[in-house]
Amino acid sequence: MYYSLRNSLNNLSRARLTSKVFSIPSKTCRFQRVRGGYSYTKRENCNTPSSKERQFTCQKETVFRSFSLSRLNYLLQESTIPNQLISRNDSTISSSITYTRPIVGYWLLGTAALVFGIVILGGLTRLTESGLSIVEWKPITGVLLPITEQQWEEEFERYKQFPEYKKLNTEMSLHDFKFIYLMEWAHRMWGRAIGVSFILPAVYFGARGYMTRSASYKVIGLAGLLGFQGFLGWYMVKSGLSEELMDNPGAVPRVSHYRLVAHLGSAFLLYIGMLLTGLQILRDAKIAKGTFPVSISKALLNPAINVFRRSAIGTATLIFLTSLSGALVAGLDAGLIYNEFPYMGKNIVPPHNELFSKVYTRPGDVFAWRNFFDNPTTVQFDHRVMAMTTLGVVIALWIYSRRVPITMNARRASNILLGVAGMQATLGISTLIYMVPIPLASAHQAGSLTLLTSALWLVHLMRRIPPLIVKSSVLKKL
Known part of the structure; x- marks a missing residue:
């Protein structure tokens, strides 16, 4: 005989249904958690040939997958409270809930504020045309700032070898170069600071068990996006240092606008992930503590x-x-x-001829979409x-x-x-x-x-x- 828990939800609340199912004696039915939801087993006894040594009982089992409780399990996994403990002696969800510590949420919000700051600093670097002043990528030794006059002269000579100086800044003095160099150096140092302030606390919180499994996965994903963001930064700068810009008389020495969009877009995505994850962790902690x-x-x-x-x-x-x-x-x-x-x-x-100029089309284009x-x-x-x-x-x-x-x-x-x-x-x-x-x-x-x-x-x-x-x-x- 088949019993559908899904149809029962039309007449009973989920809390009452949970209480009713758990209150049925174990000899009659069995309600257990399985992968992806819950299963309900109905046992029915039937007559079988008797034996002198032992009385055998035939058990006929019918398993039903509860749609409602599977949906509940999904919703709880979507939040950062994946391990709700359902009490068999109570009709309510147990207050014993595993959740991510609030300090993790505050840390993510603080790191998001650092990302907000580097977006603003990156915009200033772009507006002051400082992004191409450092022509080498040195993740470790790049933290050292030139101190002596000779070191500054060496950096200036390296800059002179690239198209931006040759086409736009031939009259630039060493004093002016120091300004744009410091702007780009500060931008890169801020990026390194974000990396350190994210990776080290993440490792600590993970080792101490401060995060649930779902929160840990999100933090790992954000760490990967943070590393990809750093790679995109150098990939963008590299486009403005290409010697091919010297071969085109009309070319302007600047970074690729496509790579600039990718760099900014990834920074925005990183900020969105940190902000929403941090806010969600703080809300889930309030729910678990009973203060929401x-x-x-x-x-x-x-x-x-x-x-x-x-x-x-x-x-x-x-x-x-x-x-x-x-x-x-x-x-x-x-x-x-x-x-x-x-x-x-x-x-x-x-x-119309300015909006859809043929100058920006290429042979084979069906439509002037490149405009x-x-x-x-x-x-x-x-x-x-x-x-x-x-x-x-x-x-x-x-x-x-x-x-x-x-x-x-x-x-x-x-x-x-x-x-x-x-x-x-x-x-x-x-x-x-x-x-x-x-x-x-x-x-x-x-x-x-x-x-x-x-x-x-x-x-x-x-x-x-x-x-x-x-x-x-x-x-x-x-």
Whole structure:
């Protein structure tokens, strides 16, 4: 006889179902945890030929996989509380929960702040054209700064062998070279500091057992992304040191804008991973300690906010893509093409022959698609469109937040997101009109990451908590 636990969920709550199943005597049924979920075994006795020595009993077993409890197991693994212990004597989830220590979350947030800082410093390095001043990659000995005048002269002579000096900076003095060298050196040293501040604590926390298995996997993934980010940095610089730039009379000695986008994009992904993982660890610790308000948890289960939750994720994704389009603008110096707003020349849309110029096409191209990545005019126009679209989406999300029953913290986050979006749009227009001055351009780049941070905070606040945890006594009753 087959019993479907999935159909039973329509009439009973999950907590009551758990209590009922566990309360059935073991002689009648058996409820055990298996890989991927739970199994329910029904035993039925049937008559068999008797024996003088021993009475045999035929047991007929039927195994059912509980869809609901398998889903619960999946949700708990998705959070950083993978080992929920379900009590057989209690109808609620046991308060004995393994979780990642809060100090790990604070460490990840601190490291994310360092990544935020290096993004700003990297933007300044790009704006001051300092990125090609150090022409060698020395991970260990590169930490030593030239001290004597002779050492500075040697570094300057190395710099003179490459296209940037030969084409742009032939009149540069040693004093000017020291400035751009120190900018690039500080950028690289900050990167090394992030590596040390991430790897050493990660090893310590892992050795002491401060992290759950899922959190450990995330930290390992972030460590790999951090190493890849360092490799991308040198790979990007190497593109600006190529001697092939000397063979093309019109070429400008600068790093590849494609590699610049990859370098910035990976830094953003690293920041996103550290920020969201740190916030999630801190929230899971509150749940495990019983200090997370159950009222907020129940509010996050309201189906009326599902559309808003997905909209917040979509808005954060759009902000990320808009930031990458801004990296293309920086890599091509496209901000210097048209310096008025909202017009580009006589119209809002530049002439068609400028948007889709044949100069940027290659033989065999079906469509002039390379203009979207190589044409400074098209790249600037695309960034304008994406920026204004992002601003409109943020405004629409804020208006929508007034009409759905989100939590007070989420409402506050949507207000902050709207304010930062307005500030970022103002900085972008000002940077364009004033022909990309360094202070405004740096503030605009910092604003893009601040805007993304605001969106990610809203996404985190809207994240659901597994329903069985909400129904348990683990959460704080308010």
